[in-house]
Amino acid sequence: MKKIFVMMVALLTMTSAMAQPSDRKAPKKMTHQEMTTQMTSKLKLNDAQKAKVAALNKEYQDILMPPEPPKNVDGSRPEPPKNGDKAMPKKPDSKHMAKRQEYEKKLKQILTDEQYKNYQKMQPPHGKRPGKKE
Numbered sequence: 001m002k003k004i005f006v007m008m009v010a011l012l013t014m015t016s017a018m019a020q021p022s023d024r025k026a027p028k029k030m031t032h033q034e035m036t037t038q039m040t041s042k043l044k045l046n047d048a049q050k051a052k053v054a055a056l057n058k059e060y061q062d063i064l065m066p067p068e069p070p071k072n073v074d075g076s077r078p079e080p081p082k083n084g085d086k087a088m089p090k091k092p093d094s095k096h097m098a099k100r101q102e103y104e105k106k107l108k109q110i111l112t113d114e115q116y117k118n119y120q121k122m123q124p125p126h127g128k129r130p131g132k133k134e
Contacts, residue, residue, distance in 0.1 A: 029065055032057040042122060043115045052110045060103040063096060 030038070036054040039045065045053060057064060108116050 032061040032064065035064060039119070039122075043111065043118055045111075045115070049110055049115075053107070056103065056106055056110065060099065063099050063103060 032054070036050065036057050039053055039057075040050050107119070111119060
């Protein structure tokens with residue numbers, strides 16, 4: 001009888017722990033101005049570099065800040081597609097990657113070697129989203 005009672009308590013505890021809502025929020029979408037401001041402060045850009053980086057961030061804002069995912073009518077986020085679903089590609093397309101590499105190349109020409117190394121440290125590792133814990 002005790003074993004059954006202990007098993008029921010353990011089962012209820014696990015079920016309630018798994019049913020807790022996630023308080024994790026998606027990272028805030030930054031504008032190209034906010035990104036430039038952040039880069040200016042963290043990379044210690046001079047005025048000439050700041051102007052060039054601001055223009056570059058504005059030109060490439062579509063690859064730097066992907067569009068926000070759609071929301072349901074009630075404001076909640078839709079369920080992510082299952083693995084077999086074709087709605088969400090697994091890899092970014094080659095046009096996006098080429099444009100991103102073009103951005104990185106132009107940025108490297110603006111920044112000093114030390115600043116570019118610091119910029120690379122600011123970027124999340126490929127395949128990982130900021131704020132996502134594993």
